Amino acid sequence: MSGQDAGGTATRRRGAALRNAILRAAWDVLVEQGYNGFTYEAVAARAATSKPVLYRRWPRREDLLLATLAHHWRPLDLPDTGSLRQDALTLLRAVNAERGRTVILMRIQLADYFRETGTSFNELRDRLLPAGQVPGFGQIVARAVERGELPDAPRTARLVNLPLDLVRHDMLMNMGPVPDESIVEIVDEVWLPLLGLPPHRA
Template identity: 75%
Template sequence: MGERQRTDGISTRRRGATLENAITDAAWEVLVEQGYHGFTYEVVATRAGTSKPVLYRRWPQREDLLVATLARHWRPLDVPPDTGSLRQDALALLRTINAERSRAVVLLRIQLADYFRETGTTFDDLRGRLRPADQTPPFAALVERAVERGELADEPRSARLVNLPFDLLRHDMLMRMGAVPDEAIVEIVDTVWLPLLGLSPHGTRAKR
């Protein structure tokens, strides 16, 4: 099923993915500008140049529309290419997050505050819905890679330890309301994470 939209006097029909992408693009703009409080079917439909029934047919609940919007604009992080070193892999991943996600992390924490209050959920709950069920978290993938190289011992490690670099970076982003200095990224890896994993900043196993 499609719908007609007039552009410069020409009637065009948008269907399927084209229509849904136009709606979720408009919904993202509304979320960024007005937060979840202003994220209504009426406002999104007007911005997308469509009608509320078109939105309701695809997303019966406002939360459904929100998740679809975030899934389109908040894509999972890719694991960086193998550098041959856990330290360099971790630095590359953190620098990518810092460059590409800092504004969005802060923005969504603020703009989704009403959503979290209304649903009684957390940012971690939402991230779990957006991440594919079969996807290994990026830092877990880096640790697995390091184990395969023989850089780390093959032993149990808690998710909190494995994901600590991202958690610390996210905390700094929120405290600074934006990207963090590169020296902070290096400090997270060299003075916090690697020692907890039993490695020195040079990638060798630390003496115990």
């Protein structure tokens, strides 16, 4: 399908170039218009392509939505500092800096999607994870067990992921980034004691 380059000259986009252009346009539509405005017509117009091109790649609107979110929900680098506490703080700070705006946007702009499908943000997040990938805090805890920093004992997913859940909660309640002192408090005074470790003292 044809598009235009920066100089206004018609170009022929195929393969990855076309896909990336469509997903960028789809993201812009989602940000500006929310789920209700996230239609094949709107995305095709923004991407300067046709609806049949979209339908061939993503037969359902949900397919296009998930592809759009996955394209912009890039995995964060998982820290490996040799310390459970530092790994947790580093990952939470990265989430706070790089994901805060997206988390808030997804909660607001996808509210109609969650109502329509009867699903939740957590379920959507799980669908965006690569197949078989353990969530970040699961990997951090597993490394701490391997190092002998934590005993090898059963732990619920709720406990393992609690720091991330609390940071996301604060993001949504405050509609913005979480203060660093709150992140430190979550790790040092809530999570580590629940894992059976003494609270960290500076």
